[in-house]
Amino acid sequence: MKSVLSIQSWVSYGHVGNASAMLPLHRLGVEVWAIHTVQFSNHTGYGRWRGPVFSGAMVRDIVLGLEEQGVLPRCDGLLSGYMGDREIGEAILDARARIRRANEAALYCCDPVIGDVDHGIYVRPGIAEFLRDHALPVADIATPNQFELEYLADRKIETLEDALAAVDRLHAIGPRVVLVTSLIRRETPDDRIELLVSAEGRAWLATTPRLALSVSGAGDAIAALFFVHMARTGRADLALSRSASSIFGLLEMTARAGASEIRLIDAQDEFVKPTHTIPVRAVR
Numbered sequence: 636m637k638s639v640l641s642i643q644s645w646v647s648y649g650h651v652g653n654a655s656a657m658l659p660l661h662r663l664g665v666e667v668w669a670i671h672t673v674q675f676s677n678h679t680g681y682g683r684w685r686g687p688v689f690s691g692a693m694v695r696d697i698v699l700g701l702e703e704q705g706v707l708p709r710c711d712g713l714l715s716g717y718m719g720d721r722e723i724g725e726a727i728l729d730a731r732a733r734i735r736r737a738n739e740a741a742l743y744c745c746d747p748v749i750g751d752v753d754h755g756i757y758v759r760p761g762i763a764e765f766l767r768d769h770a771l772p773v774a775d776i777a778t779p780n781q782f783e784l785e786y787l788a789d790r791k792i793e794t795l796e797d798a799l800a801a802v803d804r805l806h807a808i809g810p811r812v813v814l815v816t817s818l819i820r821r822e823t824p825d826d827r828i829e830l831l832v833s834a835e836g837r838a839w840l841a842t843t844p845r846l847a848l849s850v851s852g853a854g855d856a857i858a859a860l861f862f863v864h865m866a867r868t869g870r871a872d873l874a875l876s877r878s879a880s881s882i883f884g885l886l887e888m889t890a891r892a893g894a895s896e897i898r899l900i901d902a903q904d905e906f907v908k909p910t911h912t913i914p915v916r917a918v919r
Contacts, residue, residue: 636711636866638666640701640734642694642727643716643746643855644678645671647686649896651678652717655852656859658899659881662906663863668710670697672719678851679757691722698730707737714862715770716855717748721761724770731773744862745774745810746855749783753849756786772809776865778858779805780817793821795840799919802833811835812871814861814878816854830879831918832861834871838919841879846890852897857882860906872915880909887911 639660644652653669660667672694675686701707713734715727734741747766750756756763767787771777785792787808788801798820802813811834818829818840828845831838857878864874884905889898 636665636863638668638710639712639714639859639862640668640670640698640710640730641714641716641859642670642672642723642730643714643748644673644675644719645669646675646678646684648677649852650856650899651852652855655855655897655899656714656716658903659856659906660859660863662903663860665863668701668706670694672717672723680754680851688719689723691720691724691726694723694726695729698726698733702733702737707734710734710738710741712742712744712862712866714744714746714859716746716858718758718762718765720759721765724762724765728769728773742775742862742866743773744776744778744858745770746778746858747771747783747787748854749779749786751780752782755782767808771805774810776812776814776862777805777810778814778816778854778861780854781815781819784813784815792818795820795822795918798831799833799838802831802838806833812865814858814871814875816857830857830875832871832875832915833919836919837871837917839872839875839915840918841875841913841915843879843883843913846886848886848890848894850886850889850895850897852899853882853886856885856897856899872917876913876915877909879913879915880911881905883913884910 860878
């Protein structure tokens with residue numbers, strides 16, 4: 636994987652959306668063609684922010700411009716995140732169709748940004764349903780957090796068996812690879828957090844220490860990392876280990892600094908040479 640079209644949010648201060656995904660991709664040697672769905676001063680978790688939500692027509696126009704330049708055959712993948720509104724979702728699927736016509740081998744990784752356990756659903760009405768009914772059915776890879784997986788699968792997750800059943804429901808919708816970027820089940824120790832990946836009838840679990848911090852953007856970074864490692868290796872277990880190792884290093888540095896934003900710049904070497912190696916174990 637050498638080039639990725641990344642369609643997601645942008646913030647001037649902090650690191651979420653494209654501002655979280657681009658540096659890890661660049662450090663892995665991937666050219667990023669970024670299209671922003673919003674241009675905010677900061678992420679919405681601060682409670683106050685300024686800036687516009689871009690239109691679906693604007694996203695379509697930029698993709699058309701790329702097509703006119705004749706570069707879409709060199710696009711190896713499409714990564715989508717925070718959409719802003721349903722029209723942007725439709726523009727993302729139009730981009731996917733154009734890319735696939737130009738390059739049949741191109742992959743689509745959908746990070747179904749809907750909400751989280753702390754805030755519930757925080758996207759505009761209609762987006763969650765669009766992701767479930769339209770985006771995920773054509774995605775190759777999906778990277779929900781636990782809250783999003785429970786919503787998409789319409790199933791509460793309390794055990795590993797619950798998580799695997801929910802992942803299977805997501806597979807039935809469309810994506811052949813599902814990475815659950817955060818998992819806390821009844822059996823999970825209080826000082827640990829888990830990641831689960833499922834592909835081709837098999838599943839693997841990774842466990843990392845649970846750090847004392849509350850930040851945004853780590854999910855966007857791990858979606859980007861996992862997408863590249865999965866595309867390059869073809870192995871879900873190896874992609875999980877590599878991306879989890881990098882993200883834990885990033886979060887560990889953020890926690891040590893007591894920062895309210897992920898220390899993406901300071902920890903950038905973690906994306907190419909992680910300090911830790913997070914092992915994975917087969918659970919199916």
